[in-house]
Amino acid sequence: MADWEAVVGLEIHVHLKTRTKMFCRCEAGFGAPENTRTCPVCLAHPGALPVPNGRAIEWTIKLGLALGSEIPEHAVFHRKNYFYPDNPKGYQISQYDEPLCVGGRLAVPGPDGDEEIRFVRAHLEEDAAKTVHAGGATGRSVGADYSLVDFNRAGTPLVEIVTEPDIRSAEQAQRFLRLLRQTIVELGISDAEMEKGTLRCDVNVSVRERGEAGFRTRWELKNMNSFNFVGRGIEAAVRKQIEIYERGGQVEQHTYDYEAATDTLTIHRTKEEADDYRYFPEPDLVPIQPERALVERLRGELPEPPGARIRRLAEAVGYDSAAELVSTGADRKAVPLVEEGVEWTVAAAVAMNQLAGHEPLPENYRALAEIVQKRETIPRDAYTASFAASATRPIGAEEFLSQTAISDESQLGTAVDEVLAANPRQVETYRGGKEGVLGFLVGQVMKQTEGKADPKVVNRLLREKLKV
Numbered sequence: 001m002a003d004w005e006a007v008v009g010l011e012i013h014v015h016l017k018t019r020t021k022m023f024c025r026c027e028a029g030f031g032a033p034e035n036t037r038t039c040p041v042c043l044a045h046p047g048a049l050p051v052p053n054g055r056a057i058e059w060t061i062k063l064g065l066a067l068g069s070e071i072p073e074h075a076v077f078h079r080k081n082y083f084y085p086d087n088p089k090g091y092q093i094s095q096y097d098e099p100l101c102v103g104g105r106l107a108v109p110g111p112d113g114d115e116e117i118r119f120v121r122a123h124l125e126e127d128a129a130k131t132v133h134a135g136g137a138t139g140r141s142v143g144a145d146y147s148l149v150d151f152n153r154a155g156t157p158l159v160e161i162v163t164e165p166d167i168r169s170a171e172q173a174q175r176f177l178r179l180l181r182q183t184i185v186e187l188g189i190s191d192a193e194m195e196k197g198t199l200r201c202d203v204n205v206s207v208r209e210r211g212e213a214g215f216r217t218r219w220e221l222k223n224m225n226s227f228n229f230v231g232r233g234i235e236a237a238v239r240k241q242i243e244i245y246e247r248g249g250q251v252e253q254h255t256y257d258y259e260a261a262t263d264t265l266t267i268h269r270t271k272e273e274a275d276d277y278r279y280f281p282e283p284d285l286v287p288i289q290p291e292r293a294l295v296e297r298l299r300g301e302l303p304e305p306p307g308a309r310i311r312r313l314a315e316a317v318g319y320d321s322a323a324e325l326v327s328t329g330a331d332r333k334a335v336p337l338v339e340e341g342v343e344w345t346v347a348a349a350v351a352m353n354q355l356a357g358h359e360p361l362p363e364n365y366r367a368l369a370e371i372v373q374k375r376e377t378i379p380r381d382a383y384t385a386s387f388a389a390s391a392t393r394p395i396g397a398e399e400f401l402s403q404t405a406i407s408d409e410s411q412l413g414t415a416v417d418e419v420l421a422a423n424p425r426q427v428e429t430y431r432g433g434k435e436g437v438l439g440f441l442v443g444q445v446m447k448q449t450e451g452k453a454d455p456k457v458v459n460r461l462l463r464e465k466l467k468v
């Protein structure tokens, strides 16, 4: 049997979180009632003229710089012609052969060192309206009873990033996407949330025998809406294509929808060739000529890339934890704790758990670090409360550290006795060999003492008293 390898390239669509749309002053963003954020420009009334959103152009350049792209001195908006109900103009303003960002590469730290994924380009365009297919079983246009169009999304700024087919596995694709997403989020240009559709991904997949030069026919998987589905979709496509080749068949070029629930690929539509879109320069817009001073200013504003942080952190906490910490930005919450003397693994756990929901104020870190260091000496409730409080006001360590945990054995002994008396069934279960119920009993004592008991002492007392 042949030794196959996957060849994967991605097209990633990122919604920029500008306040207004790409070519008009309508408010962008999600959640408004349908068709309330529209105007003659984004509804394509005759004679309405587009005016480009300067911030969207700057943010696209900034993203390109973060991805190592070249920013050409001349970029052009093109009309991409196609007829569909989500596109009132009959064309989309996009970019064609002169995009804002050309080339680039991202070094993605992996368990076995860096993997480099190259970019073809990144360009700026406007999004289409949103169609909702109602009735029928699948929620797709085929078989639906009717379709509705919401034009709030029409004309919102969208960056399309195209990679070279450098990805060789589903796992690598997910690793790359997580790092790319975090890079985008930290630039402050998009929330890049797949569940909300502010980050969307099309996947091009083919296979070839290892060592084979050139590429075979590829499939395009459309609109994957989670990293997990991207991985599973790639795996499903690779499996099917290998099956076809090993049967002696040929893979035909198609576009597929991946149905996560059934793990199946269904044909979406046959791929249109680029010239079907009859691209031509947008006559209502002048070319973009980014000033070099602007490009250099934006380059100077780039934050430290998340990839570099994973590499550095991996030495302290291992690759897996480093990747996880950085992929949520939790590492930036852990660093100040580490600087105040908290051990890395402890700080990492605190950042991912207690600090997951909120950004503590910088002046809180010294107090939080002290509380974390002395967490064994205070009641669990006080520990939790300190993080909650730090989210809303500057805290001092003393107000939480002054609450002492009850470790007095005679005092706790009474509570333990009461809990044992009230839960004879659990006591019997424990004595029957199922020590797992101990956690429940500890919990009951904690409850009885309003969270003030020292869990270590409670644990020991319970074990002693439960010995027959």
Ligand SMILES: [Zn+2]
Residues within 6 Å of the ligand: 021, 024, 025, 026, 037, 038, 039, 040, 041, 042, 043, 155
């Ligand atoms: Zn508008």
